Amino acid sequence: AFAMLFPWGKTSDKRRFSRYRLCVEYFIPEEGFLQLSEKVPAVLDWRERGFLNVTSGNTFDEPTYIDCVLKANELFDCRGLAYDPRYAHSLAQTLQDTHGMLIQPFNQSGLTYGGTVSEFEKSVESGCMEHNGHPLLNWNVQNAVCIERPGNIKILSKPIRGNHKKI
Numbered sequence: 001a002f003a004m005l006f007p008w009g010k011t012s013d014k015r016r017f018s019r020y021r022l023c024v025e026y027f028i029p030e031e032g033f034l035q036l037s038e039k040v041p042a043v044l045d046w047r048e049r050g051f052l053n054v055t056s057g058n059t060f061d062e063p064t065y066i067d068c069v070l071k072a073n074e075l076f077d078c079r080g081l082a083y084d085p086r087y088a089h090s091l092a093q094t095l096q097d098t099h100g101m102l103i104q105p106f107n108q109s110g111l112t113y114g115g116t117v118s119e120f121e122k123s124v125e126s127g128c129m130e131h132n133g134h135p136l137l138n139w140n141v142q143n144a145v146c147i148e149r150p151g152n153i154k155i156l157s158k159p160i161r162g163n164h165k166k167i
Helices: 030-039 042-048 062-075 089-097 110-125 135-143
Strands: 002-010 018-029 052-055 081-083 103-105 146-149 153-156
Touching: 002 062, 018 030, 018 062, 018 135, 030 042, 030 052, 042 052, 042 135, 052 062, 062 089, 081 089, 089 103, 110 146
Parallel strands: 018 052, 081 103
Antiparallel strands: 002 018, 146 153
């Protein structure tokens, strides 16, 4: 997925949260799409309505993803891109070296996600997070399971290996 988060003004209560708009582009290789469509028939509708981009083959389609990022960079004042250094090093290197984008690693661990998960949860519960009714994003949020750690830190629980209910 490629997600962009935009500040979208303040709520009527100035002491409370800012409003945000979340825009997400989802990608899945054709082989994974066929497997997922057996378990989640709604993906057929999501693809038809343009909420899910199905790419050819059975692996991540880096050129298609890069095209999406570059189009977004043309439309918006993108300040940088966070990426998972465990899986997206090549992608990040290409965006940085070839296209001059500011790239920042974001390790997907409890320590880095703690504050982010709590803030996201608050903005969703308070109605401050808008996403234009994106059905795949709704499905992701419905499948998310948080674990509370000492100090009131919430982290996302990893789905069981092979579970199609992705977050």
